[in-house]
Amino acid sequence: MSITREVMARTRQRDIALCAMSTATAARAPHEPFGELLRQWRGLRRVSQLDLALTAGVSTRHLSFVETGRAKPSRRLVLLLGEHLEVPLRERNRLLLAAGYAPVYTETSLDAPELAVARQAVRRLLTAHLPFPAVAVDRGWNLVEGNASVTMLLSGVSPELLRPPMNVLRVTLHPDGMAPMIVNLGEWRAHLLGRLRREVAATGDERLVALLEELRGYPCEQQVPEVELPAPGDIVVPLRLRGAAGEELSFFSTVATFGTPLDITLAELSIEAFYPADEATGRAVTAWQA
Known part of the structure; x- marks a missing residue:
């Protein structure tokens, strides 16, 4: 069994168990003050109480009472506020629980029959991207699925880092992971940390x-730029790797997500596909796959 298939098989077993645990945990989660959670999300989105009240079609007085705990929001209002504040589905369930209502958004394992069509779509995308690498990751950047060419990127990575849940960012930046093979480690590190900071701001995920x-x-011996600036000829931040034969491979990536998810698993799933940034990389990857 290849490294990628073994990792994915173990990851699927873990995900099934975690989804079941998540559902049970949500059902018995202690109620947090709804008003406090709502204020936190307003702060993250930089939305004033007045603006939110106008958008949601309620009075500022009522919204103020809801935030201070003097009034109980209706289930409809909780969902409406979550929608207008663009709260992730997982956190909308927390808002519902805090207001005294049952969660409405499910978290289903990708291997469950209910997500068979979505799972097939993910695997088609990954397979269609061959011979170039592509991965599907959850919100925590844990590997959900990957195509056969991912093995090429994992060559030389410590087996400890490949154990489920295999975190793609940890594998990429860890000194025992891909970091020694990344030619532009400082630049790529700054890019990934910037993305992660933006995701923290968007989700508030601890x-x-x-x-x-x-x-x-x-550790990173290279200078890590504070601002992403293009190098001569670059239109995106490239991932430059040192190949097994000493050659330099250069990739850029695209990210795809489900457009209208109503399940937490699908809402938090993203597919990152790597493309060759030059003809030499394309030829090298194609030859490796052959």
Whole structure:
């Protein structure tokens, strides 16, 4: 069995167990003050109480009472506020629980029959991208699925880092992972940490905060730019790798997500596909796959 298939098989078993645990945990989660959560999300989105009230079609007085706990929001209002504040589905369930209502958004394992069509779509995208590497990751950047060419990127990575849940960012930036093979480690590190900071700001996910702090602690001998600036000829931030034969491979990536997800698993799933940034890389990857 290849490294990629073994990792994915173990990951699928873990995901099935975690989805079941997540559902049970949500059902018995302690109620947090709804008003406090709502204020936190208003702060993250930089939306005033007045603006939110106008958008949601309620009076500022009522919204103020809801935030201070003097009034209980209706289920409809909770969902409406979550929609207008663009709260992720997982956190909308938390808002519902805090207001005394049952969660409405499910979290289903990707291997469950209900997500068979979505799973097939993900695997088609990954397979169609061959011979170039592509991965599907969850919100925590844990590997959900990957195509056969991912093995090429994982060559030389410590087996400890490949154990499920295999975190793609950890594998990329860890000194025992891909970091020694990344020619432009400082630039790529700045790019990934910037993306992660933006995701922390968008979701408020404490797990992502912890991951960001962990990654920041990894050593990097190269200068890490504070602002992403293009090098001559670059239109995107490239990933430049040193190949097994000493050649330099250059990739850029695109990210795809489900457009209208109503399940937490699908809402948090993204597919990152790597394309050759030059003809030499394209030829090298094609030859490796053959």
